[in-house]
Structures are given as C-alpha cells and as structure tokens.
Amino acid sequence: MIEERAEAIAEIEEEMEEKHDLQSMRQEAVELHRALTKFMDDKSVDKLDMGGYRYQVVRPTSKRWNADKLKAKLGKSKFIQVCKLMPDPDKIDDMVRQGKIDLDKIEAALEIEPKSAYIKRYENREAEADEEAERLSEAMND
Numbered sequence: 001m002i003e004e005r006a007e008a009i010a011e012i013e014e015e016m017e018e019k020h021d022l023q024s025m026r027q028e029a030v031e032l033h034r035a036l037t038k039f040m041d042d043k044s045v046d047k048l049d050m051g052g053y054r055y056q057v058v059r060p061t062s063k064r065w066n067a068d069k070l071k072a073k074l075g076k077s078k079f080i081q082v083c084k085l086m087p088d089p090d091k092i093d094d095m096v097r098q099g100k101i102d103l104d105k106i107e108a109a110l111e112i113e114p115k116s117a118y119i120k121r122y123e124n125r126e127a128e129a130d131e132e133a134e135r136l137s138e139a140m141n142d
Contacts, residue, residue, distance in 0.1 A: 033119070041117040054122045062113040065089065069109035074101065 016022045040048060040057045048055045065087035071079040078101065082091040087109075095101040 037117060037119050040119065049124055052124050054124045056120050056122065057117050058120055059117045060115040062115060063089075064111055064113075065092065066109045066111050070106055073106045073109055 013022065036055065037057070039045070040055070041059070046057055067083070067087055070087050074082070082088055082095060092101065096103050
C-alpha cells in the first residue's frame with residue numbers, strides 16, 4: 001500500500017515536472033528566498049508585508065561565558081562557585097541578582113556570537129484582528 005502511494009506520488013511529480021517545469025520553479029523559489037533573506041538582513045529590514053504574508057528576519061545568536069576571562073575577572077574562589085566544568089549561566093545570574101558578583105566586572109567575559117539570519121513567514125491577520133476587536137467593542141457598548 002505504501003509502495004503504491006509512493007509510485008502514485010512519483011507519477012504525479014513526474015507529470016507536474018513535464019507540464020510545469022516543477023524543478024525549475026522549486027529552484028527559483030529557493031533563490032528568491034535566499035535573495036529576500038540577504039536583502040532584509042543587509043538593509044536591516046526586520047518586517048516586510050507582502051502578498052498577504054508578513055516576513056520577519058530572525059537573527060539568532062549564541063551566548064556563552066568565556067571561562068578564562070570570567071576566572072580572571074572573578075578570582076578563583078568565586079569562579080569555582082559558579083562553574084561546573086564550564087561556567088553555569090544560571091549560577092552566574094543568581095549570584096549577580098544576590099549582589100555577590102558585579103555584572104559590570106564580568107560582562108567582558110560574556111561572548112555573544114551571531115548566527116546566520118533567516119526569515120519566518122506569517123500569514124498577515126492584522127486586518128482580521130482589527131475587525132474582531134471592533135466587533136467586540138461594539139458588542140460591549142450595546
């Protein structure tokens with residue numbers, strides 16, 4: 001049964017490829033997505049509404065404590081209190097909140113590494129939300 005479905009899907013894809021040049025369309029979509037991501041990232045455009053969709057750039061980062069810098073800033077005794085084999089971000093946060101560690105003293109040891117930006121696509125529903133808010137407002141005023 002699964003093999004039959006796989007064969008049917010393969011036949012449909014082959015037919016679509018012949019009629020509509022599906023592979024070229026897929027490649028074009030990938031290239032457009034890459035170009036849009038690069039444009040939005042290069043131009044610092046965070047959101048873009050287009051064709052009933054909202055595109056939003058996501059710029060992830062990686063954050064970690066540099067053990068050598070942290071040890072130099074804290075001294076050995078406090079460094080041991082906040083570390084396992086690597087600095088423990090939760091323990092560091094706790095000790096900063098408790099006032100045992102000065103954040104200004106150690107912030108040079110925090111390394112934030114940017115990662116590749118990517119785009120998330122959302123269906124644009126702001127108009128629907130506005131209409132619903134208006135209906136609810138009218139219902140409450142009646």
